[in-house]
Amino acid sequence: MKVRTRIPPSPTGIPHIGNTRTALFNYLFTKAQGGELILRIEDTDRARFVPEAEKAIVEILEWLGIKYSPKVERQSERLEIYKQHAEILKNKKLAYTDQGALRYRMPKTGSTKWTDAIGNKDITFENKTQEDFVIIKSDGFPTYNFANVVDDHLMDITHVLRGEEFISSTPKHIQLYRAFGWELPVFAHLPVILGNDHQKLSKRHGAKSALDYRDEGYLKDALLNYMVLLGWNPGGDREIMSINEMIQIFDLKDINTTSPIFDSLKLTWMNQEYIQKKTDAELKDLLVEYYSDLKALQSDVFDKIIPLVKTRIKTLAEFKELTEIFFINSINWDLIDQEMEIAKSTLTDLKELRDWNKDKLFAIMKVHMERKKIKMKVFYKMFTGRERGLPLPETLEILGREKTINILESLIK
RNA sequence: GGCCCGUUCGUCUAGUGGUCUAGGACGCGGGGCUUUCAUCCCCGAAAUCAUGGGUUCGACUCCCAUACGGGUCACCA
Numbered sequence: 340m341k342v343r344t345r346i347p348p349s350p351t352g353i354p355h356i357g358n359t360r361t362a363l364f365n366y367l368f369t370k371a372q373g374g375e376l377i378l379r380i381e382d383t384d385r386a387r388f389v390p391e392a393e394k395a396i397v398e399i400l401e402w403l404g405i406k407y408s409p410k411v412e413r414q415s416e417r418l419e420i421y422k423q424h425a426e427i428l429k430n431k432k433l434a435y436t437d438q439g440a441l442r443y444r445m446p447k448t449g450s451t452k453w454t455d456a457i458g459n460k461d462i463t464f465e466n467k468t469q470e471d472f473v474i475i476k477s478d479g480f481p482t483y484n485f486a487n488v489v490d491d492h493l494m495d496i497t498h499v500l501r502g503e504e505f506i507s508s509t510p511k512h513i514q515l516y517r518a519f520g521w522e523l524p525v526f527a528h529l530p531v532i533l534g535n536d537h538q539k540l541s542k543r544h545g546a547k548s549a550l551d552y553r554d555e556g557y558l559k560d561a562l563l564n565y566m567v568l569l570g571w572n573p574g575g576d577r578e579i580m581s582i583n584e585m586i587q588i589f590d591l592k593d594i595n596t597t598s599p600i601f602d603s604l605k606l607t608w609m610n611q612e613y614i615q616k617k618t619d620a621e622l623k624d625l626l627v628e629y630y631s632d633l634k635a636l637q638s639d640v641f642d643k644i645i646p647l648v649k650t651r652i653k654t655l656a657e658f659k660e661l662t663e664i665f666f667i668n669s670i671n672w673d674l675i676d677q678e679m680e681i682a683k684s685t686l687t688d689l690k691e692l693r694d695w696n697k698d699k700l701f702a703i704m705k706v707h708m709e710r711k712k713i714k715m716k717v718f719y720k721m722f723t724g725r726e727r728g729l730p731l732p733e734t735l736e737i738l739g740r741e742k743t744i745n746i747l748e749s750l751i752k
Numbered sequence: 753g754g755c756c757c758g759u760u761c762g763u764c765u766a767g768u769g770g771u772c773u774a775g776g777a778c779g780c781g782g783g784g785c786u787u788u789c790a791u792c793c794c795c796g797a798a799a800u801c802a803u804g805g806g807u808u809c810g811a812c813u814c815c816c817a818u819a820c821g822g823g824u825c826a827c828c829a
Contacts, residue, residue, distance in 0.1 A: 460757090475827085607778095
């Protein structure tokens with residue numbers, strides 16, 4: 340039997356990174372099994388419905404390369420189906436009307452159990468602890484608990500990979516399957532990702548979305564790689580992996596049972612790793628895509644900057660500040676007396692310099708450093724306004740004679 | 753509070769009865785390289801494997817209890 344899974348977001352906002360990780364696991368599992376993944380919009384909550392949410396959901400999956408079947412299902416378009424199925428339960432006296440809503444009558448004796456694929460463990464709930472739950476709301480829309488089960492069956496879902504927060508509602512789902520005489524899918528409840536506060540990731544606690552990370556200059560490969568390591572480990576010391584490598588070795592049995600804490604520091608480190616692994620051309624493309632205004636930079640200048648920048652940025656967003664000197668058109672820093680003196684004599688040297696290249700430029704600086712017993716920092720401050728940055732001689736070589744001399748002249752007068 | 757799940761360095765984790773005086777990664781500290789800052793390289797600190805009982809010739813690994821943490825108790829998903 341072919342594996343079929345689903346990504347069932349509810350369009351109540353932009354999904355945060357925890358939800359996206361669940362989508363990723365669904366994708367990896369499905370690809371590894373040669374199955375099919377569908378996207379099903381669970382828009383049954385009219386009060387919290389956010390029109391733009393679906394667009395963001397699709398955008399995230401697209402950016403990350405999480406592919407699913409072309410036909411997107413929407414529960415709001417399937418109301419008739421839920422109504423029919425509710426009717427069946429009502430006729431069987433398994434559901435009853437309660438204040439305009441339809442409730443499912445849960446059995447009150449015995450127990451409901453299943454073997455969860457995560458950790459391969461049996462989970463049992465005593466039925467006496469379960470309450471009758473609403474399946475059709477008074478507004479005519481189905482609840483998650485109902486629509487989810489009906490759709491999973493009708494759409495031939497074989498594996499339900501979802502967050503651990505759904506464990507306690509799984510007995511409801513199982514009873515519904517039984518009431519209809521349907522076969523159970525495999526349930527796999529992923530441990531939820533916790534934030535720094537050790538609480539479940541949530542918008543309220545500042546959980547970001549994949550789109551936020553993209554906007555902050557993170558690469559999709561890095562985000563994907565970091566996310567997958569949160570709760571999944573193929574064994575051994577392997578950490579850096581491409582999505583295709585993940586698919587090759589992905590197995591539900593390697594998913595942990597403990598809730599991991601999201602460590603943005605390690606994500607940032609990983610992002611830097613990925614940036615460094617990119618070729619110059621690839622990094623250039625990423626930067627052009629990230630910044631809308633890089634066209635202003637001359638292509639040959641841009642090409643020369645890339646290798647200098649590569650080991651110095653952890654996110655694409657850091658590019659601008661680091662390369663500021665190539666974009667500025669006015670000087671906004673001052674020199675103190677000693678620096679001024681050095682600036683003047685350096686300027687003289689620069690004007691006389693025949694070959695404008697990094698070695699000659701560095702030679703000039705070296706002379707001054709030795710004569711005045713100063714450190715390189717002084718030159719960084721002088722030419723860029725900052726005490727650190729891209730290698731100076733290289734930077735000035737790329738900047739060119741005219742612009743470099745301009746900087747010193749405007750500082751001196 | 754009831755019910756459910758979990759517990760190895762600060763964090764992500766390896767580990768499936770003896771190879772563990774517990775390995776890797778991030779972060780942190782120190783050093784090297786060096787034109788600043790990075791990158792890179794080397795070294796180091798960091799877990800009495802939550803605690804207490806079992807089982808066993810032998811437990812991080814199996815069982816039980818306790819503690820702690822998390823999830824969930826909606827006409828939200």
